[in-house]
Amino acid sequence: MPLAGAGDYRIAVVDPNRVVEQSPQYEAARDALQAEIEERERSLRGQQEQIAALQRQLEKDGPLMSESEIQRLQNDIRSRTRRLKYARDEFQEDFALRQNELRTKLGRQVQEVVVELAKENDIDLIISDGLVYSNPRIDISDLVIERLKEVFEKK
Template sequence: MPTAHTEEIRLAIVNPNRIVEASPQYAAAREALLAEINEREATLIARQDDIDKLQRHLEQNAALMSEDEMQRLRNDIRSRTRRLRYDREELQEDFALRKNELRTRLVKQVEEVVRQLAKEKNIDLILTEGVVYFSKRIDLSDEIIIRLKKEFAQH
């Protein structure tokens, strides 16, 4: 019976960034997220346009307005601007959160494919980042991308 010292140890390398960026899961998730964000951004742009119109109205008609009307309009503009700023910050936070959620979900999927390939190929150790050199012979990234594409096509 061979001992650990005489058995061949099988190593492999994966490039997680390349895998994520080349996966159809990432592309589909990115498109869905961008569509959602673009819709919300369009609403914010429309609200900014409304504020700009109110500001122009105030500037153009200030001479014709009473002091109370001008004050109400200034307060309305200030209030709308504050809400818009808050909603923009919320959109940015939501985008970052959703992006992290999608990436975490994809990372778990990639890790599962890596484990499957490691078992199938009897690989003892798979390394990722921080590797100075590796030959293409031990890089499993392409095989993982192919599996992810197959899984994506099945759903």
């Protein structure tokens, strides 16, 4: 057991970022999010291609079009461009929100597992962020990752 005694206290360290990033829960959620991102990116690319086609049409057919047709096409291009910008902004906000939700959810799971391991192994203090140095023998990150794998496999 990677623990160190400090007097009567048992101390361990955990790297929460490594634990989250190496957990199967994170990998599964990341893969699902990536699939969703790719689908939305395809949609945005399709909208961009439609705008480009309308711009090409305006350049090609503009000299043959009436002033009202040109105005209508320009308005359509501007409107689609605004909607595309809005959709991109919304996509970026959604992506950031989903990433934060994922990290928060996994952070809670990591916290629960760390507390379980601390109780099971009579650990008095577990330190995570802000470490300058820790001896690898007191790092319980691998134990936390293994427990998260067990939890993931039970689902």
